[in-house]
Amino acid sequence: MSIVAKLEPLGLEYVSGMLKSIDIPCDIHDEFHMPRFFRYKRLIDRIIKGGYSHIGFHVNANTVDYCIDTAARLRQDLPHVKILVGGPEVEHNYKDFCNDCIDYIFYENGLVSVERVFKSGFDTKVLEEATGIGFKDVHGKWILNEKGPPICQYHVKPDRSHFYKTIKSNFIIGKGSFAIAKASFSCPYRCSFCYCTKMNSGLYTEMDLDLVIEDIKSINHQRIWFVDDDFLVNKERVLQFCKKIREQGIKKQFMIYGRADNVVKCKDILSILYDAGVRDVLVGLEAINDNFLQDYNKETTKKVNEDAIRVLRDNKIVCNGLFVVSHNSTRQDFKDLITFIKNNRLLWVVFGIFTPYKGSDAYDEYNQRLVKFRSKRLDGIHITIKPQHMTSLMFLVRFYMLYVKTYSKLYLRIFRKNAYVTQNNKWW
Ligand code: SF4
Incomplete structure (x- = not known):
């Protein structure tokens, strides 16, 4: 939460746009628009209530520890939920996320490869070929695929429903x-x-x-x-x-x-x-x-x-x-x-x-x-x-x-x- 600005999470809205375009229901849980207290309880309640099978963290440089700690707690409390990480920090330093409490690391330019993985239901063959994605093999060893080429546009549109929902608390001081x-x-x-x-x-x-x-x-x-x-x-x-x-x-x-x-x-x-x-x-x-x-x-x-x-x-x-x-x-x-x-x-x-x-x-x-x-x-x-x-x-x-x-x-x-x-x- 910030007292100088609360903004639209555009990166997540592109991911949401991509998932909804392939009929995968999803939701954005944006802590920036929520009180500082009871964060973890609020998150876990929402996961249970929504029946979510996958949780993705959008990680910035200053939220790495928070995301990894929260992922570790979720792994203990909800071991059936798969945990994904992506975002700017992951794009640069993806090797830092090869961690037991994380299942998939997304560091690709763009969302085409990510879409293929979701569409296939995280099929192992697709994962092996997908660019810019890290996953664990059957022995628990991390496989970090090469990144794909740079992009000049996203192939999907952002889903801005979250922005409209939170418009009242959106501001720059x-x-x-x-x-x-x-x-x-x-x-x-x-x-x-x-x-x-x-x-x-x-x-x-x-x-x-x-x-x-x-x-x-x-x-x-x-x-x-x-x-x-x-x-x-x-x-x-x-x-x-x-x-x-x-x-x-x-x-x-x-x-x-x-x-x-x-x-x-x-x-x-x-x-x-x-x-x-x-x-x-x-x-x-x-x-x-x-x-x-x-x-x-x-x-x-x-x-x-x-x-x-x-x-x-x-x-x-x-x-x-x-x-x-x-x-x-x-x-x-x-x-x-x-x-x-x-x-x-x-x-x-x-x-x-x-x-x-x-x-x-x-x-x-x-x-x-x-x-x-x-x-x-x-x-x-x-x-x-x-x-x-x-x-x-x-x-x-x-x-x-x-x-x-x-x-x-x-x-x-x-x-x-x-x-x-x-x-x-x-x-x-
Ligand atoms: S590298 Fe580019 S984006 Fe970064 S501070 Fe310099 S001008 Fe700005």
Whole structure:
């Protein structure tokens, strides 16, 4: 459960869409929309009541331990239920899930192979041939099949019934509720801390725009967040997208991710993006000095970051600045970050502590220096590498002060309903 956002589980909705398309009844049990207490009891009651034979966990980096522990308890309490794992963490680190309490590991790009397995009723022959799937042979030895090729679209549509059911509790703090959509896979850049770039076997691919438009037209919701790692990679395609939106009279509000250099590259079409409904761009500014940007292999500069913020503001689009705070930060770096935010009149900001997620390039670089590297601490607000220039306590105090110093203004502007007025230079 999160107090800053509760969102639609798009990955699970694609799985649900696939299962329902082959007449296998299924349901999404989304803990994000439920109270923190009695989790396990609630889960087990639902499994028993629903008579489910298979349970799948969608695993992120910060939920690995929780999912494995829960799987172990389920194995004891409901030994007849088969346990499956999938999701972004599994896609990268599938070998970590070869565990007695798990029956099947899904790390394939796309859902075609998974569909074949379900259709066959988990037939051994099909399992042996299915790509991107791990299972145990008759002796209990794990067989990990090769992954299939990268994909550029899903062969099924997401089943958004769960989104509509939970719409009342769906929100992003200060922004309201958002449906989620996807128009590409992976990312062509190679920032050291990021493992999104390793998704889809490391290949950036784009979905057919007509399918993307069809999907967003089918979404019965006004605000849509494209969770593509960088929506602005291909300027020509962005223009095509805007053209189709205009031609088909689609009136929605969009939030997208865009790298600072690509925002600048698209500066002459930002007004077209605005007219198409884009109101928010989440920009991975990451750092405000070129050394840190180089350390992160970001391939941008402080100047590019400043230009991106300015051109977005000039076009009435909100720049949501995402920062990664390095363990090498000095006291002065924390001060400079606040000064940068003030000088560039950034209102919407998010800070995360540099975390070398397993599967990223940074993990290979730092894995000898990790401290308390447990999955529940891999959320960007815990220290996993000892700070270089201060104690961990002082680092955390300075890190949380970033929020205190920036969010009081943001909340005031949200309260005054002018947090999207990009030309407002006042504090309130
Ligand atoms: S941080 Fe963003 S730009 Fe960099 S590799 Fe990851 S998704 Fe791509």
